[in-house]
Amino acid sequence: MGWFEKSITKQRSFIEDLLSGPMSMIADICASNWNNRDRLSLELKYYLQQNVDFRCRLLYAIDKQGRQYSSNISDDEINDARVGQDLSHRPYLDSFTSGDSAGLLLSDVYIDKHSHKPCITALHCVRLNNETVGCIAADFGLNDLPLKNVHEIHPHEWRQIKGDPSIRSTLFQQTRSPSTMDEHIDEVLDVLESLITEQGIFHAKLHFPSSRATLWTSSDPCRYRLHVLDEIINPKVCLAYEKTPYPEQAATPVTIVHNVLKAFKLLREADETIYLRAASLNIMNGLVGLNFSCDGSHYMPADEFLEKDLKFWLGENAICINA
Numbered sequence: 001m002g003w004f005e006k007s008i009t010k011q012r013s014f015i016e017d018l019l020s021g022p023m024s025m026i027a028d029i030c031a032s033n034w035n036n037r038d039r040l041s042l043e044l045k046y047y048l049q050q051n052v053d054f055r056c057r058l059l060y061a062i063d064k065q066g067r068q069y070s071s072n073i074s075d076d077e078i079n080d081a082r083v084g085q086d087l088s089h090r091p092y093l094d095s096f097t098s099g100d101s102a103g104l105l106l107s108d109v110y111i112d113k114h115s116h117k118p119c120i121t122a123l124h125c126v127r128l129n130n131e132t133v134g135c136i137a138a139d140f141g142l143n144d145l146p147l148k149n150v151h152e153i154h155p156h157e158w159r160q161i162k163g164d165p166s167i168r169s170t171l172f173q174q175t176r177s178p179s180t181m182d183e184h185i186d187e188v189l190d191v192l193e194s195l196i197t198e199q200g201i202f203h204a205k206l207h208f209p210s211s212r213a214t215l216w217t218s219s220d221p222c223r224y225r226l227h228v229l230d231e232i233i234n235p236k237v238c239l240a241y242e243k244t245p246y247p248e249q250a251a252t253p254v255t256i257v258h259n260v261l262k263a264f265k266l267l268r269e270a271d272e273t274i275y276l277r278a279a280s281l282n283i284m285n286g287l288v289g290l291n292f293s294c295d296g297s298h299y300m301p302a303d304e305f306l307e308k309d310l311k312f313w314l315g316e317n318a319i320c321i322n323a
Helices: 003-033 037-050 091-097 165-169 185-198 235-240 254-269 302-307 310-314
Strands: 058-063 104-106 118-128 131-141 159-161 201-207 212-217 220-228 276-282 287-292 297-301
Touching: 003 037, 003 104, 003 118, 003 131, 037 058, 091 118, 185 201, 185 212, 185 235, 185 254, 254 276, 254 302, 254 310, 287 302, 297 302
Parallel strands: none
Antiparallel strands: 058 131, 104 118, 118 131, 159 297, 201 212, 201 276, 212 220, 276 287, 287 297
């Protein structure tokens, strides 16, 4: 299981633990009042009034056939308009209508058609005389739940992502047009190396065709700086950034920053058809990002990037880009 799936699994487990007790209590209320629909709605409304921390947007009961059994209960009202509607098409109801579920179940996250925000539905079976008669459902906006920090460290692994197929289909009808940045590439890379190794830039991206650079600083990571060529080519741009020691926690060793930037130049100039359009380096997660003329993108650890030769990228005679 990857970091993405692990993060989601942890978050779902946290939500289940958070809602298990309240949903079980509400299911007991339903069981005690199942045969009196009006009383059931009043009791559910009373529960919401007495438990303000249970911030669901909507509470409603569903029978074993997948039809809405109770009114829609919210903080504001008891609404009978949806009683009897068929909800059996909702995929998360399968286990309840088949009798396979005996406790709490969470739906997948979905976009609510009214609020247009991410939501999740919690369900708990309702049992009467040892028989499952339906379930109680509670709809939550994700921003109503106290989600926890379940961050998993992003793995340093190579990923390839295909882009626009229409660009790939016309690849051999195009050739690289040298940009102004290409004409001054050595100056640009010298300045960029200083900014990364000495002045707090932890993420830098070069856009070769448009001759611009976007930079993120460790002192203000939520905002990026955009530089056109006249700015990034001039060493005085370094005056705009404070001197900052290279971070000890950086995943990219300072000793290989120069070689990574040198490799960007090589991939930009090596071929007139398959060439680098944009390249980035993030020293904190240690990843290099590459976008080629075929609209293919690669993300890989910086050290692994330096191990690849031109034959790997272009099919030419093997030449190590770290040479």
